[in-house]
Amino acid sequence: MPLSEQEQKLLDEMERSLYHNDADFVSAVNAGRGKLNYGALVLGILLSVVGLVVVIVGVITHLLIVGLLGFVAMFAGVLLALRPSKSAVGRPVSGPRTASSPSGAASKTNLMDRLNERWDKRQDREE
Template structure:
């Protein structure tokens, strides 16, 4: 049974809170399944690449041009899939960062006729201000 709109909204809020409170834990939790899937996809693509090489060589030795072209296409497709899996292009953006998947991320929002910039962090400061604040907190609490 699919989640209701209210349940999806609550789940998204909990995910955002987890990312804000403990980004290391959130990245650890979300990364394991995607890495495993990407690794599996890369291994399968490697096997398909080897099969493509065998088909290409068979086509070249038997002088069957269509078979050689088919082997090359299999090699090209599997290499593309393997590279994409290794680079992580197949990971869903919503799973990587729920806030990044929102279509208005980084754009201005017209609110009652006034243009406002979306708030990027919990305190809304610039990147450098947020980094300086984190550094101050780390020094005060003694360590990383």
């Protein structure tokens, strides 16, 4: 169900306010985004499956240490699978461009940034 015009304006205003007032939060959220490391993902899934098998073997044999080792292997596999790629960790995160930021590289701004700038200019003219 699409948003009404008033709801869309309110949502846009809230988004601009978030970008302007809480840039640290926006950059922290954007820092988590990046390319998947497929090698680590596959290795983590395999390690988790092996860990699950070891846990099941530990339950069947009633050996606590085998079950714990399997759990540790499963946990390590999940952490490995969810690890961000090195390019995403070392990559600097730039927030959205605003009207007050330097626009020397205007060709690099994406569509949403340009639309937000146009919206801000329109709102300034109406006031």
